Amino acid sequence: MARRRQIYEGKAKILYEGPEPGTLIQYFKDDATAFNAQKKGTINGKGVLNNRISEHVFTLLDNIGVPTHFIRRLNMREQLIRQVEIVPIEVVVRNVAAGSLSKRLGLEEGVKLPRTIIEYYLKDDALGDPMITDEHIAAFGWASQEEMHDIADLAIRVNDFLSGLFAGIGIRLVDFKLEFGRIWDNDYSRIILADEISPDGCRLWDMESGEKLDKDRFRRDLGGEVEAYQEVARRLGLLPEGGDNPVLDFDSHRKRRGK
Numbered sequence: 001m002a003r004r005r006q007i008y009e010g011k012a013k014i015l016y017e018g019p020e021p022g023t024l025i026q027y028f029k030d031d032a033t034a035f036n037a038q039k040k041g042t043i044n045g046k047g048v049l050n051n052r053i054s055e056h057v058f059t060l061l062d063n064i065g066v067p068t069h070f071i072r073r074l075n076m077r078e079q080l081i082r083q084v085e086i087v088p089i090e091v092v093v094r095n096v097a098a099g100s101l102s103k104r105l106g107l108e109e110g111v112k113l114p115r116t117i118i119e120y121y122l123k124d125d126a127l128g129d130p131m132i133t134d135e136h137i138a139a140f141g142w143a144s145q146e147e148m149h150d151i152a153d154l155a156i157r158v159n160d161f162l163s164g165l166f167a168g169i170g171i172r173l174v175d176f177k178l179e180f181g182r183i184w185d186n187d188y189s190r191i192i193l194a195d196e197i198s199p200d201g202c203r204l205w206d207m208e209s210g211e212k213l214d215k216d217r218f219r220r221d222l223g224g225e226v227e228a229y230q231e232v233a234r235r236l237g238l239l240p241e242g243g244d245n246p247v248l249d250f251d252s253h254r255k256r257r258g259k
Helices: 046-063 099-105 134-140 145-167 225-235 246-256
Strands: 006-009 013-017 023-028 031-034 039-042 070-073 078-082 089-096 112-122 171-185 188-194 202-206
Touching: 023 046, 046 070, 046 078, 046 145, 046 225, 089 145, 112 134, 112 145, 134 145, 145 171, 145 188
Parallel strands: none
Antiparallel strands: 006 013, 013 023, 023 078, 031 039, 070 078, 089 112, 089 171, 171 188, 171 202
């Protein structure tokens, strides 16, 4: 597909003008960042892996009635998506104490939370994506009360589904980040799931060993980042056993499975 006009570039993805009105092309980069982009690097093949994993997860969510921006994967690094008006709120769903929650509350990492916790953060890199409350959201008009109800309901549905999906392949879903967008029909808007779901935005731990299979390997200088992402893809059935080249293995495995 010919390269189109660039609309936006973020830390992990680039958005281009889509082939039809109301669509965009989402390109997955190999760039890796952490700590509000204070730490930067590259994970070779990450974009290919995240594109395929996110496609798989969004397709499964669509099958259970969760509305998403995903239309179809175009190639190894690009997918066609619906153009949405992004709600400027990052939604973090937590099942297990880890990361910033452990630091803020003095909780030992790995402790199961008494209940699933949903947190909200303002999408503003310059401010370091500060944590916000429902009161802030309502006061500043970032989303309506009805939209926040829809966002919370969808976040819980996604969490329930993903927790079961990953548990079935021996992975513990510790926490993850979601983004949502508005799509408009005349003067009426509705909320749908946007962005991506991949090891970049999820904490995924092996259930038996506790090994981290996500971007914490980059954040904490553990090494083996691409191998961890590949392991998630393998367990999801997206890479053949023993495959070690995400660029070459995905399409050959896909053809063998008749996809």
